[in-house]
Amino acid sequence: MTQARWKVTFQVSRKKEETSSHFDHFVVEVDPDEYVLDAVERIWAFQDRTLDFRHACHHSTCGACGMRVNGVEKLTCITPIREVTHEGGVVRIEPMRNFPVISDLAVDMGVMYIRMDNVGQHPVNLDSLEAVQPEARPAGPDLHGEEFPRLSDCIECGLCISACPITASSPEYLGPAVLAGAHQHGIKNDEQVLRMVDCEDGIWRCHSAFECTAVCPSFVEPGWRIMDLRKQVIGIRIKQLFGGTTARKIDPQEASK
Amino acid sequence: MEKNLYGPKSGEGTWLWLAKIISGALVAVILFIHLVVNHLVAPNGLLSYAEIVKYYQNPIIPVMEILFVTLAVPHALIGLRGIILDLKPTRAILNGINWLFSVVGVIAIIYGVWLILTIASRGA
Amino acid sequence: MSQITTQSPLTRAAKWFDPRFRTVNMLGFILNRITALGLTLYLFLHLSVLSQLAVGPGGYDKFISIIHNPLFTFGEVLVVTAGMMHGLNGARIVLNSLGVAIRIQKMLLIVLLSIAVVISFVFAVRMFLV
Numbered sequence: 001m002t003q004a005r006w007k008v009t010f011q012v013s014r015k016k017e018e019t020s021s022h023f024d025h026f027v028v029e030v031d032p033d034e035y036v037l038d039a040v041e042r043i044w045a046f047q048d049r050t051l052d053f054r055h056a057c058h059h060s061t062c063g064a065c066g067m068r069v070n071g072v073e074k075l076t077c078i079t080p081i082r083e084v085t086h087e088g089g090v091v092r093i094e095p096m097r098n099f100p101v102i103s104d105l106a107v108d109m110g111v112m113y114i115r116m117d118n119v120g121q122h123p124v125n126l127d128s129l130e131a132v133q134p135e136a137r138p139a140g141p142d143l144h145g146e147e148f149p150r151l152s153d154c155i156e157c158g159l160c161i162s163a164c165p166i167t168a169s170s171p172e173y174l175g176p177a178v179l180a181g182a183h184q185h186g187i188k189n190d191e192q193v194l195r196m197v198d199c200e201d202g203i204w205r206c207h208s209a210f211e212c213t214a215v216c217p218s219f220v221e222p223g224w225r226i227m228d229l230r231k232q233v234i235g236i237r238i239k240q241l242f243g244g245t246t247a248r249k250i251d252p253q254e255a256s257k
Numbered sequence: 258m259e260k261n262l263y264g265p266k267s268g269e270g271t272w273l274w275l276a277k278i279i280s281g282a283l284v285a286v287i288l289f290i291h292l293v294v295n296h297l298v299a300p301n302g303l304l305s306y307a308e309i310v311k312y313y314q315n316p317i318i319p320v321m322e323i324l325f326v327t328l329a330v331p332h333a334l335i336g337l338r339g340i341i342l343d344l345k346p347t348r349a350i351l352n353g354i355n356w357l358f359s360v361v362g363v364i365a366i367i368y369g370v371w372l373i374l375t376i377a378s379r380g381a
Numbered sequence: 382m383s384q385i386t387t388q389s390p391l392t393r394a395a396k397w398f399d400p401r402f403r404t405v406n407m408l409g410f411i412l413n414r415i416t417a418l419g420l421t422l423y424l425f426l427h428l429s430v431l432s433q434l435a436v437g438p439g440g441y442d443k444f445i446s447i448i449h450n451p452l453f454t455f456g457e458v459l460v461v462t463a464g465m466m467h468g469l470n471g472a473r474i475v476l477n478s479l480g481v482a483i484r485i486q487k488m489l490l491i492v493l494l495s496i497a498v499v500i501s502f503v504f505a506v507r508m509f510l511v
Contacts, residue, residue, distance in 0.1 A: 169345070169394060205269075208473075208474045208477055209410035227478055228483075306442050365425070376434050
């Protein structure tokens with residue numbers, strides 16, 4: 001932490017049930033190496049106790065603190081203030097898009113959680129099953145050839161859904177997070193999930209904007225996963241045309257290949 | 258929301274999308290040839306009735322143009338329908354769009370083919 | 382989600398075309414959508430205008446003399462530009478959907494759009510100076 005102190009104005013979007021949304025301004029003295037979430041917490045603690053927002057782990061594991069900072073989706077616990085403004089600057093803080101706003105910066109993510117459940121997204125996965133884009137990042141430590149369980153990359157923060165232009169116009173679109181979850185779960189041995197993704201609300205609604213991948217604070221790369229799902233679905237459907245079987249129960253460890 | 262698990266037939270699946278991209282790829286190729294041939298190779302760039310009729314006497318040209326219209330129209334209409342799907346229309350509206358686009362598409366293709374053959378026959 | 386469905390289709394559609402605070406990829410999406418709409422319009426216009434050919438030399442040649450006008454030529458350049466952008470960006474989307482070149486898709490987008498601009502420029506020069 002530096003010794004510097006900046007005076008930064010935070011334009012925070014406010015909306016309670018009775019009121020329409022508007023911006024409140026808060027001037028906060030911050031250390032530029034602190035994070036945007038720190039500033040929001042300090043606004044709540046010392047200036048306005050009616051400010052509603054979500055926060056939990058404070059280290060990009062829980063996915064609770066997603067917001068839009070100066071119009072861009074960010075996980076605020078890992079967004080240094082230095083990155084988004086300067087001394088005397090103004091930072092605009094708004095809730096994520098494409099989720100109903102419950103209050104101020106807190107949005108209702110229930111639909112996303114339900115859908116993640118429906119596609120079988122696993123919060124904990126065997127390392128080998130957490131498919132990664134080839135050459136995207138090096139494989140984990142080699143524990144003498146053993147597989148080890150680890151937390152799934154996706155922290156269900158919803159930033160990708162906020163950034164997706166199609167979710168903006170079609171709330172029925174499953175969205176990048178859910179499709180990425182389906183990809184992680186695997187469609188080759190689950191007919192239900194296959195049908196969920198191979199439809200107008202699934203992978204065919206994506207138009208390759210790749211805004212989701214751009215804002216993902218973890219290593220999910222939903223854009224790649226949706227494209228990979230397309231490749232898999234096309235392969236499956238063509239095989240079915242030529243008499244291949246549909247869903248088959250196979251060893252889950254094979255499914256991820 | 259979860260009705261797509263057991264609910265009504267999907268408005269867009271693998272096959273329609275494949276039709277869109279395959280027609281798109283072929284359109285791109287033919288369009289390139291269409292532009293080069295019609296406007297760079299053809300004498301004077303096909304700017305008069307007489308030139309066009311003469312140009313259509315070469316049998317490759319009507320074949321290419323018929324292929325072009327048969328691919329371009331479905332590609333445009335499937336794509337347009339996709340954009341409409343992004344607004345999540347109701348089943349009823351979507352069925353209406355399906356019907357309308359099918360009719361418009363068929364009429365456009367028939368008209369295009371008719372026009373091409375008519376022009377080609379004018380030089381006989 | 383209910384707050385979205387209560388918005389009119391026009392409001393929701395307008396969100397597609399807002400490039401603010403977005404990456405260059407969003408530009409690709411916006412351009413693809415605008416060119417798609419423009420080219421579809423042009424396709425049907427083109428088809429109906431060519432009916433003048435069936436009328437005969439009187440109809441078609443008169444039509445040609447009308448469009449020998451810089452405004453129309455500019456419109457035609459726009460069509461070529463739209464076609465190039467839509468086609469090349471479309472090629473990127475097809476490649477991505479088959480699992481190819483996803484890692485480099487952003488760079489590919491920039492390269493392809495630049496190529497489209499260059500080709501359009503060449504066409505524009507030819508059309509205005511010949």
